[in-house]
Amino acid sequence: MNDPIFKTLTPSQFITFTVPNPVNHPCYLNTPRLRVAVLDSPVAVAADYLPKVAAMIVPDQRETDWNFCTESGHLQLLFNIPGLSRLILIGNDLPPNPEPPVYIRPPVTDTVDREKLEDEIQPLVMALHPKVCFQKGLPNLLFLTYEDDVLYRVIIARFVGPFVGEFVVEDVEMESNNDSDKKLRRRLRFKRMPNLIQSQVPLIPILDDGQSNTKLDLESLRKMKNAKFDVDTTVLVHPYLTPMVSGLFLIASHLNERIQQGFTSRALCLGVGGGALLSFLNTQMEFEVVGVEADEAVLSAAKQYFGLNNGKSIQLIVGDAIEVIQNFATKGDTDDSQVSFEGLDDKFDVVMADLDSSEARNGISAPPPEFIKKSVFQAVRLLLHDHGVLIINVVPQNEVIYMKLVQELKDAFHKVYGIDVGNQDNFVLVATLSPSSSNDHENAFLKRLRSVIQGAYMDSIVEL
Known part of the structure; x- marks a missing residue:
């Protein structure tokens, strides 16, 4: 890939495209074509500054998550890395469907397996570096990983507001230090700021006997016909x-x-x-x-x-x-x-x-x-x-x-x-x-x- 549009940094430039998949992997990046998104920081860099460029492989099953498929989500990911000039996202090219209603965290990628994956897409990432990065030879490639504490997520409602635009209400199970007491939350998330959780409250599963039950995981609870869900407004779980x-x-x-x-x-x-x-x-x-x-x-x-x-x-x-x-x-x-x-x-x-x-x-x-x-x-x-x-x-x-x-x-x-x-x-x-x-x-x-x-x-x- 030698498109001159990527040879220089252009503040706020956002480009998405697909390429034939160069990776031979049974589980990750396994669609015939890959979706690539390239975003340059809105903050211009000085002429004598060596820009910082990073790439990220979109987590499996998160390809249509607003965090990874929208410019606003991409921008928030870029802002999470101080001084980053360009962020490149590479993921499976999936049909343009709405965000899937259910997400289940897949198994963790083996470190050796991930390094092999990064080696195979290295030429693509190298081609998307600005020309200035090669002044002193080949640049050291920086690969980022995305981690959060969500184990299971289901979207239970979608809205479009005249002021905030699209947003969702979702129920999630998050990592917990206590397996006998699951950490369940109901959250509000806006498409315009997808990495920001606007609101969250404890989610309380209620079974037929009227008693709450937080010992079962959310996926199992949702399969139970007798399970209903309430929220607890007596405690505050948002950090601030x-x-x-x-x-x-x-x-x-x-x-x-x-x-x-x-x-x-x-x-x-x-x-x-x-x-x-x-x-x-x-x-x-x-x-x-x-x-x-x-x-x-x-x-x-x-x-x-x-x-x-x-x-x-x-x-x-x-x-x-x-x-x-x-x-x-x-x-x-x-x-x-x-x-x-x-x-x-x-x-x-x-x-x-x-x-x-x-x-x-x-x-x-x-x-x-x-x-x-x-x-x-x-x-x-x-x-x-x-x-x-x-x-x-x-x-x-x-x-x-x-x-x-x-x-x-x-x-x-x-x-x-x-x-x-x-x-x-x-x-x-x-x-x-x-x-x-x-x-x-x-x-x-x-x-x-x-x-x-x-x-x-x-x-x-x-x-x-």
Whole structure:
């Protein structure tokens, strides 16, 4: 292959094609033709920079998974490797059918077998390297492997939303350290960001006797006619949600005092997804909750498959979260205080922002750039009680953006705190409007908070 189009790097260039299969293997890459996808990073490289190129063999049975067959999935894979200039995906060429409803992890490829496979496709990969990579001789080929913790996955519903586009609800069994207690989850996944799990909750199989059973694997359970499935909204399993709730520690005394005075705590959640955070705040922390979600189809999925109840104590607003709060701020400048603004007619104890970028080209990032503005933070202040807090899930593209967000929050609020999520991707920031008061161990609200979430997160709160 000597197509000149591959000889140079072109930012964001994405090309797919098929080639006759040069591999002689009974199990892997065994279709007559192979599908090849080549993506150049959106980030241009300097003229004197030796680009980093990598190839990946698409995992067996994942060829039509959005992670591997869409440009957005390919882009997210590329962004997972720092400094990568070009990513080449090579997989079986399958008919253009929708993503298969069931995935079962195949046996692990033997190391020797995999090395043989890589040797056989080496000429193809070499031909797809930019010309600059050969300045000092033949480049060292870099092969990546894809691993996740999914053992079994079944798609149970498909949706198309006017804002988020295509998305699926899926039930999965994940790797577990305890074979007698299977790790089952219900998840929400968008095609525009396929490698990002938008929401997940524990999946509870219920048999005829009404008892839950997590000892059987999901594949066996789905074959049982008497098995039904429910979700558990009393616990949080998404990595950053528990740290977000932990941020309430900073105003626990204020909340306890208001509860003793007969007030109900109120939370505004910007971004709903499957609604796990809203349900938890409502059922476990006894908050009244208002959620803002841009796509009505996502709310339908949350209510139908994730146990989100839309009632008196949980109100849902369809709209862009940033526009909704800024419109409220504009309304707050008028004298018409008798008109309710879709559930935003009373102030909140906490505003929780779980908003990610809608553009895969920006990589996985949260909150979106349009949220990090003085006008947005001023609008949030108008929504909060004097003791209130803003809690944000943060996935920064880089340290500069993270530091800008921290500084903007410091300029708009009294204090800014960080909470260690325990991974390299997420941070939780908490911005307070007033000084934090001491938390008495007899505080009823604090006792409830410690009873439903890990105390380690509260202990890791630090002022920035």
